[in-house]
Amino acid sequence: METNKPTLYWSLLMFKDWNFYIASTLKGLVFVGSQNKPIEELFEWARxxxxxxxxxxxxxxxxPYAVEITQYLEGKRKNFTVPVEYAGTQFQLAVWNALCEIPYGQTKSYSDIANDINKPAAVRAVGAAIGANPVLITVPCHRVIGKNGSLTGYRGGFEMKTLLLDLEKRASSEMDVPH
Incomplete structure (x- = not known):
């Protein structure tokens, strides 16, 4: 019996204090989990x-995915080259693609993203799409903050969001210093 349901391959990525599950199909990365969350997070998402x-x-x-994510966590990678297989609505895909355009070490607001996708009135829908992003880190939803500069919700939790933003800020300043 033939099935069109893709096999999901998964692994636990462990690097220093970072532990999270990642998953892919044969086409690309489909899931990057929250820091130090149990495997049930992946299983529930997959269901x-x-x-x-x-x-x-x-x-x-x-x-290949673990290598690039680890390089990112080491502050040695700004952009990802591994394929990502998005599973979402057209609107979600537009939002997730806009997230990938936010430069490393910089942030944008939900309003900025809504404007970037030419849906300026859809700020709440943008927030929902960002919250549905299954591929943390590689699709950098952590770079989205409140209009007033405050940290806002993040599937991985505020601690993970803060750590990622701090890592990028630190790595950006180190990369800007001439050696």
């Missing part, structure tokens, strides 16, 4: 987004 798909632990298949 909703890929119902009936087989989940297979496979560190080798996830290695």
């Amino acid at each position: 909703k987004r890929f119902p009936g798909s087989l989940l297979v632990e496979d560190d080798d298949k996830l290695e």
Whole structure:
């Protein structure tokens, strides 16, 4: 019996104090989990987004993704080159693509993203789409802050968001210093 349900490959990425699950299909990265959350976060997401798909632990298949994410966490990578397979609505895809345009070390507001996708009145919908982003870090929703500069919700939690923004700020300032 042939099935069109993709197999999801997953691995636990561990780097210093960072532990989170990542998952991909054969086409690309589909999930980057929250810091130090149990595997149930991945399983619950997979049940909703890929119902009936087989989940297979496979560190080798996830290695290219783990390498780039680790390089990012080391402050050695600003952009990701690994493929991402988005599973979302057209609106979500537009928002997620706009997130990928936010430069490393910089932030934008929800209003900025709404304007970027030519939907200036859709600020709340933009927030919902950002909250539905399954690929943390690589689709940098952590770079979105409140219009007044305040930190706002983040699926990975405020601590993870703060750590990611601080990492980028620190790495950006180190990269700007001539050696």
